[in-house]
Amino acid sequence: MQAYNFHTESGEPMSEPRRSFTREDPDSRRAALIRATLELIAEFGPQAATVRAIAAEAGLTQGMIRHYFSTKEELVNAAYEAHMQAQTEASEASAGGAGTARARLAHFVAGSVTPPVADPRAVSLWAGFIHMIRRDPAMHATHRESYLRYRDLLQGLLSDALAESGRPVPEAEARRLAIACNAVIDGLWLEGGALPEAFGSSELEGIARDSVGAILGLSLLRDEASQ
Amino acid sequence: MQAYNFHTESGEPMSEPRRSFTREDPDSRRAALIRATLELIAEFGPQAATVRAIAAEAGLTQGMIRHYFSTKEELVNAAYEAHMQAQTEASEASAGGAGTARARLAHFVAGSVTPPVADPRAVSLWAGFIHMIRRDPAMHATHRESYLRYRDLLQGLLSDALAESGRPVPEAEARRLAIACNAVIDGLWLEGGALPEAFGSSELEGIARDSVGAILGLSLLRDEASQ
DNA sequence: CCGGTAATTATGCAAGCGTATAATTTCCAC
DNA sequence: GTGGAAATTATACGCTTGCATAATTACCGG
Known part of the structure; x- marks a missing residue:
């Protein structure tokens, strides 16, 4: 230096x-x-x-x-907040397209398990904040809010998609389904980020589509996801 | 001090x-x-x-x-290896019970999303190692081996369970299903650990059972899981 | 064009870090 | 019992850390 x-x-x-x-x-x-x-x-x-x-x-x-x-800790907190806000905005943009609810859901799911959302850097960044999230109440609150907002977005999308195909579900059930779909997405995000070489390039996207489809009892088609 | x-x-x-x-x-x-x-x-x-x-x-x-x-880094590496080995052994013990393949699968899934496997400490520990895993080739290899071993275990269980119910699947399909089920499990593990207060006590277990069941097209019953 | 103020750079400081080494204690072979 | 080797404690060293402060520079209003 x-x-x-x-x-x-x-x-x-x-x-x-x-x-x-x-x-x-x-x-x-x-x-x-x-x-x-x-x-x-x-x-x-x-x-x-x-x-x-x-x-x-x-x-x-x-x-x-x-x-x-005023302190390095304050900078780190600001960085975390900025990152979470950017992520939330990206999610909401990704969910806000046109088309049927089913197509929007497929697009949203695909976007959550492919770069730039899913990549080793993103997983590392998330992991780097975990301990602070556990101990700093403000960061914990930000995390909680961001997670629930993402999940609510997903819950809205899947509720609409199910209603659209003639099988509306009560909210309690929609919540369970959203937790499950969120878990599939997060799990694939995690695995793709932690061990990228173990998967083919668009393999995770296909698995995400099929798994979310199986959980919801909907078929999410490939061309719907990529539009 | x-x-x-x-x-x-x-x-x-x-x-x-x-x-x-x-x-x-x-x-x-x-x-x-x-x-x-x-x-x-x-x-x-x-x-x-x-x-x-x-x-x-x-x-x-x-x-x-x-x-x-010989160095602090060597201690940390040894600690990581010991942790991963303990986890792998716990998984294999959890998968090795008696009963039908479907019951063993249900038990395995339930054990992976409830304490002590799933808890905030475990997620924090995992997160604390991520950056070293990315940079240290030996730790990366350990991580990869442990992940694949867990997934192969899951793949074997679900293959057996599907064959048992008259719907055997080729290995390529079993691999895809294992990745998907693993993702559900990891995602619920992650969410339960990162935001424990957002879920009811046995809620995640039920969601895991239902989701894995939906992905595989099997019904995994509650009493099968807890035996 | 120039003086003042705030932004920016440079330097200093105490505390904590990982590592090295010296001083001491335990305990087994005999 | 009693050396003597090995385990353990204690201390020291050089470096880095976050934070504080002094010195300098850029830029704006007159």
Whole structure:
């Protein structure tokens, strides 16, 4: 390291100009720090997300972390919140297409077990936050809210799809089905992320479609999923 | 801390006897260190598993880690291997009962989504190892082997259960079904561990039974699972 | 164009980290 | 009993960590 510590040939330290900088708006600085934090946690784990590493990854100096966040923990919390919000928005966009409820469900399921949602980085990132989620009440609440929102989305989709095919289900049953379908999706997401080389490229997508279909008693067709 | 640093009333350090000890056999010492390592990673994450914390949790001094393992990393690897081996043995014991294949399958599935297999500690422990699994080839190999062994066990059980009910399936199809059932189980394991308060006490067990049943086209009865 | 203010960089600090080594204690062979 | 080897404790070292503060630079309003 020490990319900015120049020395003379004799080894003596040489006075060296400070790195130049430009002032940027606070939001983009915060975003850069959050992005760097998520990148490091996903790729190398929470241990690697030190203030110095985060600053380097963001192309800044470590003082910026304390300038924009009162503590490193606060930055990590902000990063978690930003990540969960992005995920939720992506899910809702993925569920919001046109077509029959069955087609929207198929599309939603397929999107949840293929990149970029399902990939080793995403699983690693999730795992990196688990311990903090268990201990920090605020992070636990964010996690809970995000999970339930995703599951409710799924429950709405499958309720509509079942009603559409003439087999409406009461809400309690829809809840159970949503938990089950969510489990299939999460399980495939997990396995694809933790052991990607063990599966063919679109194998998990097909298995997800068939399994959710079997649980619901619907057939989710391939071409419906990919539209 | 400093439980063994006595001082006089005036605050001066007082020469103090070393803590007494007994010599124990190397295996039990190694086991104690491994147990302490797993406990800390599960409960507080890898960051909390420092040599000092591990030694304290094991009731030893930190020199023992270097005495029984050449490095802390080696201890962590040994702990991971020991954990995975224990899990594999538990799975195989759970699958090895008597009765029809369908009953054994039901029992196996139920055991995988209820404590002690499914609980927040287990999920945390798994999450704590993920990043090392991704980067350390030896740990990756252990993970892969353990996962495939579990899945093969499940595949054997469901193959037998299907054959038993007059609907044998080719191996390629059995593999797909095993991946799917494994996903349901893992997903419920994950959700139950990450958000335990969101589910009723035996709710996940029932959902697992019904979902695996739906995927396989078998009905797995409650009393079959609990025998 | 220039002075002031806030953003940014650079440096310092105490605490904790993993590892190395010295000092002490246990316990078995004889 | 009593050495003596090995297990165990205690301490020290260099490095990294998160956080604090001092020094510098960019940019805006006049």
